[in-house]
Amino acid sequence: MKNIDEQVYKEVGKTFGLLFSELEKVIVGQRDVIEKVLIALLCDGHALIEGYPGLGKTMMVRTLSMMMDMKFSRIQCTPDLMPSDITGTYVIEDHGGKKIFRFEKGPVFANIILADEINRATPKAQSALLESMQETQVTAGSTTYKLDRPFFVLATQNPIEMEGTYPLPEAQLDRFLLKILVNYPTLEEESKIVERFAGEAHEEVRKVIDRETLLSLQRLTRQVPIGGDVKEYALKLVTSTRAKENADIEYGASPRASIGLVMAAKARALLGGRNFVSREDINAMAPHVLRHRIILTFDSERKGITQDKVVEDIIKKLT
C-alpha cells in the first residue's frame, strides 16, 4: 500500500492536471465547483450543491464518475420517494419452487451517488440517505450491509421552487462537508456550452484514475502536514462563529466544522501541488465549510446578511 501511495504521490500533479483537462472536455467553466467537488472526494466527505436548474450539476458528477472508473447512481428525489427506494428492499424470488427473500441493493450501493433535489424528498427518505452517509452502511431487517469505499454523495438543492419541499434540517446539513454554490456561466462560457452541446456530438472522456488511486489520494490527503499556528487559526475561525459577541449568529458551527475545515484545507493543498497547509487554504475553504453550519439571527436575515458575509467578516477580524 505504501508503494502505491508513493507512486501516486509522485504523479499527483500530473493526475490532477489530467483530471481537469478531461473534465474540461465536457464541462465548460465551473472550475471552482469542480475543484470543490474533488476536495470533498479527497476528504472522503460529501457535498451539497445549490444552484439553479440546468447548470450542469448532474453532468459534472456523471463525468467525474466516468473518469474515475467507479460505480455511479442517480437518485431523483421526489415527495413520494421511499427509504427503500434508496437503500434497497427484499424481494421474493423463486428458486426451484422455493420462495426466498433476496435483498435487492438500492442505488445507495454505489461509489458516487447523485441525490438530485434532496429537499424534495420527505424527511423519512432523507434520513435513509443521510444515515448511509454517516454510517457508510445500510441496515435492512436484521442484516447490515457495508457500503463500498470510496463512498461519495453529491446532493443538489434548488434555491427556487421551495413550495412543497422539505429543507434539510441544520443537524442533517452538518453531515455535508461542503456546501457549494453554483452560479450562472459567463457569456463566453455559455457561448462555448451552446457550441458544444447544440452542435455535433461532443468528446467522450477517458478514465484517468481508478478506485485504488482515489483511495490512495484520500490517504495522502490526511498525511498533508499542518502547522500549529495554522491549525490554531482554523480553530479560532470556527469558534468565532460561536462567540456571543457575534450579534449576527444565532448558532455557530460545531467541532465537526473544525475537522471539516482542516481536512478541506489539506485537500486543497494537495490539489494545488503543495505539501503543507497554508492560511490561504483555510481562508479559501472556510465559506464552503461554514455557510451551511451557521444559523443567522432573524434580524440579520431580515437585513440581508448572508452566512458568507459573516464568515468574511470573521476572517477580516482575525487577519
Add this chain to the structure above:
Amino acid sequence: MYLFVEKLKETRWAYSRIKAFETLLGGITIIFASTLVLTLLSLPPMFGILPAIPFLLFRFYRRADMFSVLDRDENLKERIRAAYDNREKDSIVMRHLSSDAFARLDGVRFSSFMEKRLTVTRVLLSILLAFAALAVALANVQLLDAREELANAIEQAEDFSMDKGELKKFVGNLIKPPQNNEEEKDIFGKPSVAELPGEKLKLDLYLGGGEMNLRETKPRRETFAQTPELPIAAMPSATYEEDIPEKHEKVVKKYFEEVAKVSQ
C-alpha cells in the same frame, strides 16, 4: 530526525547572533546620544548609559522564537512551521516536505538577516554622536545648566512631602560632581547671631567681593608699652663667622696673598 531540523537550528543561531550585534549597536547609539544631551545640559555624562539599559534588557528579553527568523518570507515560514510541528510523524508527504524544507533553508543566506541600511546608519550615527559629544565636552558648550534649573524647579514644587531644603540637598548631592566630604561641608555653618552685650559694632559690607569690615564703634585707644632707654651703640646685626674647612684654608690664604702681590 529530519535533516531540516538541524538546519533550522543553525539558521536560528546565526540569526540570533546577528540580532544581538544589531541590538548592541543600537545600545551604543543610545549611549552616545544620551551622553551628548547630558553634556549639553551640564549633567554627568556617565548617566548616558541609563537609557540604554531598558532598551538592551527589552531587546534581549524579547528573544526571537524559532520561526521569526523567517518572518520576511511568509510562505517559507508556513512551510517550515508545518514541517517542524510534524517532525515526529513519518509519512510520504512529510518526507517530501522535510527535503523541500531542507533545500529552502540551505538557500537562505545568513547575511540577509542583517538590516544593512539600519546597521550602517547606526554605525555612522554612533561615530557622529561620539565626535559631537567629545567636541561639546572639550569646548565646554552648554545649552543650559540643568542642575540650576532642577534646583529651582524643586524649590517651586509644592507637593513634595520632604523638607525642601533636604530635598534640594539630596538632589544637589545627586547631580553635583563627586567631591571630598570635608569640602562639601558648609564652612560657614548655620547662620547664627552673635551677641556681645553692651558692645556696638560697625559692619561695612562691600558689593562684589563679599568683603566685610567689622569694627567696634567705640573710639580706639591705643596704648604703647615704652621700652627703657638703652645706650645707643652700633652693633652689627649679624657676625660673619668664617667656617672654612681646614684643608681649604691654605688655598684661600694663598689666593689672597697672590691677589695682594698682583695689586702691588
